[in-house]
Amino acid sequence: MIDRKWLGHVSAPAELALDRARLRFFAEAIGETDPVYTDVEAARAAGYADLPAPPTFLFAAEMDSGATMRTLADLEIPLAKVLHGEQGFTYHRPACAGDVITVISKIVDIYDKKGGALEFVVKQSEARNQHGELVAALRSTLVCRH
Amino acid sequence: MNPIDTVQPGQELPPLTLAPVDRTTLFLFGGASGDHNPIHIDLDFARKAGMPDVFAHGMLGMAWMGRLLTRWAPQARLRRFSARFQGITHLGNAITVRGRVAEIVEVEGERCARIEVTNTNQFGQVKIVGDALVALG
Numbered sequence: 001m002i003d004r005k006w007l008g009h010v011s012a013p014a015e016l017a018l019d020r021a022r023l024r025f026f027a028e029a030i031g032e033t034d035p036v037y038t039d040v041e042a043a044r045a046a047g048y049a050d051l052p053a054p055p056t057f058l059f060a061a062e063m064d065s066g067a068t069m070r071t072l073a074d075l076e077i078p079l080a081k082v083l084h085g086e087q088g089f090t091y092h093r094p095a096c097a098g099d100v101i102t103v104i105s106k107i108v109d110i111y112d113k114k115g116g117a118l119e120f121v122v123k124q125s126e127a128r129n130q131h132g133e134l135v136a137a138l139r140s141t142l143v144c145r146h
Numbered sequence: 147m148n149p150i151d152t153v154q155p156g157q158e159l160p161p162l163t164l165a166p167v168d169r170t171t172l173f174l175f176g177g178a179s180g181d182h183n184p185i186h187i188d189l190d191f192a193r194k195a196g197m198p199d200v201f202a203h204g205m206l207g208m209a210w211m212g213r214l215l216t217r218w219a220p221q222a223r224l225r226r227f228s229a230r231f232q233g234i235t236h237l238g239n240a241i242t243v244r245g246r247v248a249e250i251v252e253v254e255g256e257r258c259a260r261i262e263v264t265n266t267n268q269f270g271q272v273k274i275v276g277d278a279l280v281a282l283g
Contacts, residue, residue: 022178029171029178030209031164034217046220055212055227059205063180079183080195084204088228094221139228 002075002110002119002144009074011105014065016058020097023051030054043096050097058095058127058136059087061103071107075121077144085120085141092134100130103138119144153259153282159245162214166240166268167202175206202235207274211263214243219280225258226279232272239267250282257282 035042109122263276
């Protein structure tokens with residue numbers, strides 16, 4: 001059982017500096033061919049300051065920083081037992097190469113189903129840029145299968 | 147005229163068909179997304195975890211959904227995007243991403259299309275169900 005004492009726990013800030021090389025690598029990995037995501041001129045012509053982060057990219061912030069792994073370790077969820085249940089994003093402004101994004105998360109729910117065979121952890125996060133502006137809100141549900 | 151100017155409920159977005167999932171794709175996505183969970187790249191680890199083989203990251207499937215959406219409307223119009231990971235996307239699964247305008251709704255004073263998105267493999271199994279809100283301006 002996941003200790004309910006973690007409910008309300010707030011993670012250490014995860015910082016992710018967006019750079020063109022990483023965004024191009026991400027575009028390649030997902031097969032994105034729209035030049036807006038790889039060509040700075042195309043991005044600028046589309047109204048972005050620089051290459052924009054694709055819609056799901058900011059999930060990387062807490063992966064890179066180790067915050068997600070730290071949460072799993074804290075909650076004593078083995079890596080081999082975790083699945084991603086749900087993921088949500090609410091967008092407020094673009095994040096582009098050159099921006100430094102900081103993500104802070106809070107555990108907002110822990111519950112179980114099937115008599116404890118499946119446990120769920122819901123994490124709500126805010127991603128802000130270097131000006132402190134809200135870029136996106138994220139909501140993640142992790143599933144631990146026993 | 148941009149197709150999103152004449153959007154109607156029931157309208158389908160042009161589908162996106164992906165090549166079958168292979169190990170190279172999972173390896174690259176692990177690096178690019180920062181998700182280094184070995185269950186997606188290391189067969190030995192996956193087997194120890196009770197899985198027959200490595201399998202795709204949920205967020206890879208969601209990123210493909212994002213491609214469908216941003217190909218249909220500029221990303222700056224995307225207000226919300228969520229996904230429920232229903233089934234595991236296995237190696238060899240060839241995913242087709244489909245989107246359909248479920249309804250036109252007003253959200254926070256903006257006219258928006260609510261799009262239902264699905265990732266389905268070649269056997270008709272639905273792997274991910276998504277929901278997105280796109281501002282129509």
